[in-house]
Amino acid sequence: MMASSYNAKEEDGHLSGTPGPGVVGADTSKKPDNTAFKQQRLPAWQPILTAGTVLPAFFAIGVIFIPIGIGLYVTSNNIREFEIDYTGLEASSPCFNCSQSYSWNNTKPCTCSVSFTLDQAFEGNVFMYYGLSNFYQNHRRYVKSRDDRQLNGDTSALKDPSKECEPYRKNVKPIAPCGAIANSLFNDTLALYISSNGTQIEIPLSKKGIAWWTDKHVKFRNPGGNNSNLAPVFKDTTKPVNWAKPVYELDTDPENNGFINEDFIVWMRTAALPTFRKLYRIIQKKGMTPTLPRGNYTLLITYNYPVHSFEGRKRMILSTISWMGGKNPFLGIAYITVGSVCFFLGVVLFIIHHKYGNRGNSSDIPS
């Protein structure tokens, strides 16, 4: 009998009858507020996976990805790239001799030259990289073995480098720049000659603009501000163990000397993977002629950097670039593959949907 008085209205709290004496006024009532949030009635978008949304999405992804992939692939293929390994571990290699005598402080630099031929002309700016393999610049102990405050020109850090730099923290005097990264600075010198009519003409290599702007201008700063004479600033420090020259003698150009030497900055930006390449020089394009025309070239290497011990390889890479960076066919291939698979999946799902699609219908909800 009373069950009939149980109705939804009351459940909603709108009791039609007189409230009990416990409810003196609205203020004292413990009745919860009727807000959409508290009653969990917030309006909401409730997407569900239906054939109407999923299948078009797959087709759309297919349609979008395949052209992107093709574009990327073509772009990547259009990039000229030339790579030459000059490690010289093989006896036939011109640098074999140099590679065998590996010592950091060779007073007499060992040089060797490698000749190569470019089959195709390189248009536009050409970038010259050195590549290292099997070099663990991403090893934790290596990565953290630097003192950013010192590199940022902090004079106190200059005199008292961070503990992270151990064991290249102090060599009687504090080392500047300290740490294993700086200590292992790549110090081969590369020069490129083009053979034209039997004479070797050196190709001018620009060493400006090879580091990130932020690195050069914010992250790395010489101590003592804009003082062009760095020697006094670094006078209480000593050079890294493996270096031939102190840091303030890296270059004669004061804009490229000391901590803001771009070769040094590039090196200090540690690589993510044990095989990496770093920008060494830029060959600016000049006029309408190809920057590097077809022909024979000679690479003259001042061989200082020993990689023989850990089976590393050293390479020199010449490359043009595009809007998507250097040569890397992977992205294009991946896009094409993913797009195709999506398209294919769309077709398969479409067929399945047509065959079994009505299973999702609610008609057979057991009650």
Added chain:
Amino acid sequence: MGNSFPESSVVFQRECHSTSVFSSSSVLRRENGRQTCTRSGKTDCLPWTCREERRDSKMSFFGLSCAKKKEKEVERRIRANDREFNLPFKYATNAIKTSKYNLFTFLPLNLFEQFQRIANAYFMFLLVLQLIPEISSLSWFTTVVPLALVLSVTAAKDATDDLNRHKSDRQVNNRKVEVLINGELRSEKWMDVQVGDIIKLESDQFVTADLLLLSSSVPLNLVYIETAELDGETNLKVKQALAVTGDMDDSIESLAAFDGEVHCEPPNNRLDKFTGTLVVRGQKYSLDNEKILLRGCTLRNTEWCFGLVVFGGPETKLMQNCGKTTFKRTSIDRMMNALVLCIFGFLAVMCTILGIGNGIWEQQEGSTFIAFLPRQDGVNSAFSGFLTFWSYVIILNTVVPISLYVSVEIIRLGNSFYIDWDRKMYYARSDTPAEARTTTLNEELGQIKYIFSDKTGTLTQNIMTFNKCSINGKCYGDVFDFAGQRLDISERTDRVDFSFNPLADPKFVFYDHSLVEAVKLEIPEVHGFFRLLALCHTVMAEEKNEGDLLYQAQSPDEGALVTATRNFGFVFQSRTPESITIVEMGIQRRYELLAILDFNNVRKRMSVIVRSPEGKLCLYCKGADTIVFERLHQSCGKMKDVTTEHLNEFAGEGLRTLALAYKELDEEYFVLWRERHHEASTAIEDRDERLDELYEEIEKDMILLGATAVEDKLQDGVPQTIEQLAKADIKIWVLTGDKQETAENIGYSCNMLQEEMNEVFVVSAKSSEEVREELRSARLKMKPEAEEKPVIISGGILGKKTKVVQDEAVDGEYGLIINGHSLAYALDSSMEIEFLRTACMCKAVICCRVTPLQKAQVVELVKKFKKAVTLAIGDGANDVSMIKAAHIGVGISGQEGMQAVLSSDFSFAQFRYLQRLLLVHGRWSYLRMCKFLRYFFYKNFTFTFVHFWYAFFCGFSAQTVYDEWFITLYNLIYTALPVLGMSLFDQDVNDRWSFQYPQLYAPGQLNMYFSKTSFVRCVLHSGYSSLVLFFIPYAAMYNTVRDDGKDIADYQSFALLAQTCLVIAVCLQMGLDMAYWTVVNQVFVWGSLAMYFAVTFTFYSNGMYLIFTASFPFIGTARNSLSQPSVWLTILLTTMLCVLPVVAYRFLFILLRPTINDKVRFKVCQAKAGPPPPAPRARIRRSSTRRSAYAFSHTQGYGDLVTSRRFLRQVPAPRQSAGFSPTGRSTGFIHMGRSGGYSPTGRPQSSREPETSLQIYRAVKEPVS
């Protein structure tokens, strides 16, 4: 004295019976508790007690227990009014303490407790590891920030919880009671009451402590108490003081001078037993339970009484029964713990692999790389491997993220708030919102498989209402409209106006006007009908003021009938042993009461023989219809048929019916009969048999008057709720202390038992063998091919053996009713599985006459052998044990007792809210929690596994893939809010659809949303994602450069790329998982992404670097890297590759094997136009031959008592003035009961609060003195 008081003897007999159950079960379980039993020196102590004590001692180790366990108390000695004497014994005072901390102990204790949690301890350990420079692969802040956050959030929560406990303690402790101190009564706080004090209680007050009753206002030093708080029985019980103390009456001097000494047993938890002696002036008097008032009882219908405090506070039987709150955990919790252990194992494996890898690498590569990367002194490759192991433990710790635990707590808290806030679980009449008292169990609400429900006060309102009647073949009580259609009764239905009768109880509600018309028309049968009801009962009336009638009935049905009769103009006014005075339609008439032929459960009827003022002799009889119909005059044949039809209809509606008949007696015959009756009643041999014969002889050839139908009012919406829950595949067992018939009837009226059921088994055997046989035969009947041996799946994680009894499916629907006595045997360890198998095959199980302990045992049994989540719901203190034993305890609040609520995990005012709690809140909570866990593990594993892959490329040097700041903030900021938003707002379908399809609840019971398999799936998914997230950027960046030829494959750019891919991929995955995108979710998801970029650009900015050079080395990376199209193309490719397979997989599953959720969601999508049509609530109308009434189960009633001169000797003589005086009376009646219905414990409310006509609830307010 007690013998002269049949009611009390009945009560105590029953208690004795329950004692035997108690002790038998304790004997059966002795082996469990032997050690502690012997320690406590009790041979029959319950295992419960022992457990409690153990816990106590553990608690006191932390200094938490307020009363330190002193040496075992062997005997308690108390001297009344002598605090100096009692003090040295150090008995507990009456203050209770449930709180855990105080201001000073909070911090150390709370921290200590928090670090006992394995996760927190683990993070502490990580922190220590990070301080070792050789190992530290991450900065200390990556661990400290989350840990501090976690600790403070938890501490804040604990603090508020404890504050609430303090508050409730204070409230109870500060209740006032009058204490006799130094010869005068003083109002004192409860907590200041000490053992040995004499206190004065007044009517409707809670009993302050366990008292020895000294004296009372009621003659013979009786007091009436209601023990609902303690055992759930709602009928009043009588306690009686010793004459020697009772003589003191309310004389303060003699009470103050009283120096009796009590020697009694030490505190224990047996509610039904007390042994002790009282020594007064050298005389010894024995004390038993009859003289003890227990804390938690309420004094009723007794103006005042004095008592001597015997046990106080924590030593009272109530508190001893309560036990300490046990820490409940959800099954998800348990699984999570198991998973976390697995993850630790997994972590160890990963770290070992990487450690070994490092060893090998150092051996082969590292040693040749020394020129560039010298080793530290004394570190060889093996030691380096060892160090790396620990470094990787730090790096990979995110597989067990500390934020998991915080997030889980926050989600639970949020979902608890939803319960508190739900207006659809708010009960306006008592102004009670639902309350989630425990905030850690929400998701378990979505997994309930078994519900154990109390009956009285939970399913029923504990109100009897006179609902319908059949008089002379005409049925009254239904309302019809003009077209003759039966109307449903609602708030708006026109009520019968009883204003013509100034003696009417205004709370009585009746809707059928024709009955009043019939009374006013003076139809003789109708008058006869009501006259019978006014005369034939054992109710006692008390008229304190004029017209102030107070009925005291032994059975609530009788009270309801007499109250109804009173309203229809036949007011039972008073009785003496020889007479009954009623006011018939305004005229007072005094009937001479010649005999009461009382109820018993064989006779199933009662009769009175009265002589009317006119001198006519008449026998009035009411009883079970079958019994009465056998004894009717032949002339009633036709009416019998009509009445039977009506009775069937009444029974079909679940009403409790009685048939009424009368017979006019021949004067001469009666004189003779009376002589024989006197002879028989004084006979020594075969007295009962001879009396029965005599009764039999006179109760025949009666004329049928009609039948009554009394409704044992169910709470609103109970049948619908039970139906819904049954549809959700939840099994409901009713455990009640009530009689079998009542319980059975309620089972039918709330749709648990159905007429259509194949069979309802009743197990009520008296011996172990019989019980076993009955259970066995019931089982075989249900499933003849069932194997003798139950299918038991043994399993266990980590050495904890678990046995699970498989569910067995049966054809058809069965019910099982078992009574407490049989249950005691059935719960024996040798039979429990048999019982469980049988019971679980049945659709409905009703256990009646069970003790609180048995309730808990039943719950424990199911918990033990079924891998199922249980919920216990109840309203009284007798349900506390079961509420605590079950996984989830629900208390019905708003009723009188708060005990159940206080020990419950969730509370609300009406049983019907249970369906909302489970089907909506529970389901959502479970869904959300599972989604959360799946997603959380996914995002963290994905995050972590990338490190694992990277290890192979960085010489296993424990170099992180990501920036340290990213690692710190990933779980805290970048991904915390979206997943929290999902877990707080997500709903697959809204509440109405949840009700529409209760089947949606089933996945929770089966643990489908988060199980070990889904966890493994999660791990595999993460494995895939992390491979994509590492190797796609790897391949895309390998040997390539920016569009200006500069570096892009450097570590920092790669880290940025990887972490950006990761953040976007997990956000997309979140988008796939989220089913309910509210504004908040949108804001959280997009906001988190935006936050990621904002934080990244900020942290990688010049300013941050220049200020904190050492902490933000990633300067410029974001600018330089994220401006590259190839980077964005890589991000797009990576995230798509992460997400697309998932989409395809899910879509395929929806196509091929849609779950119930998918189907319903699809339907919702189609039916977006409008909400589902409300389920038709057809009124269940059926005819039934099953009858019930108190007549069926009643034991000997008040009959002897009301004719006993002794009892009534001090009752003032009935007033001679007419009941109706034309001048009218200004005083209103004190109304008993509610809704004009009758409750045995009704107390006059009108004295405190203004009445409203609608007052058909029980006030919740505690009487505050």
